[in-house]
Amino acid sequence: MVVxxxxxRLGFLCRSxxxxxxxxxxxxxxxDLLKIKTALHKSGLELVDSKKGILVDKIKSAVIDKIQGSKEHLRGRFSDYLAIKLDYDYTYLANVFSEMESTTIAQFIIVTxxxxxxDLLTNSELSLTEISWKLNYxxxxxxxxQFKKITGFTPSHFRQTTDQALENV
Structure with a gap:
């Protein structure tokens, strides 16, 4: 919406x-690009105008969409999914992503x-089994x-702590 x-406000019309x-x-x-870049920067956003930057955004969007939005369970590996979805060799995608983001696609997938x-532990009643299936574990x-490596907590402890915090509010 901000974009x-x-x-x-700058007078541009968009198809999508x-x-x-x-x-x-x-x-x-x-x-025009400079005006757009400046306006977006003031809103805390950035204009990606390099081909590699655009590809990294597409990788991130594909990962986020598959993890958060897809009702369909992932069949096979994430690397195969990304290669097919973006029509690039996965090695190339991984190299560009690492170069631009200083992390790997695999680490981005884990964090996402x-x-x-x-979010599911906090805002749903799903069991850990259901959550692991939903997120393609x-x-x-x-x-x-993976959860404990990233957060320092087990999923059960995280849910318990979050539930207690919500009760005290």
Whole structure:
């Protein structure tokens, strides 16, 4: 919404706006890009105008969509999913991502899955088994191991602590 409002305020019309992509109607000059970049920066956003930066945004969006939005269970490996979805060799995707983000796609996937698990533990009554299945973990133990590495807590302890904190509010 912020991007749409800023672009409208600057006088640009868009065909569509999605995470990481705005399809602007008409020609956009380098002067226009500078205005857009400045306006977005003031709103705490950044304009990605390099091909590698755009590819990294597409990788992030594909990961987030698959983890948070997809009702369909992932079949196979995430690397295969990304290679097919983005139509690039996974090695190339991994190299670009690491170069631009100073972390790996695998680590980004783990952190994103753990964040989704935290959200589900806090805002749903799903069991750990259901959460691990929903987030494409091979087992509850795998979820628990990654969760503890990232947060320092087991999922059960995290849920317990969060529930107690909510009761005290």
């Amino acid at each position: 749409e409002l800023e672009l409208e 706006i999605e995470i990481g992509c705005a399809d602007i109607i008409g020609e956009v000059t380098s002067e 899955r753990v964040e989704a698990a935290k 091979s087992s509850v133990a795998h979820l628990s191991t």
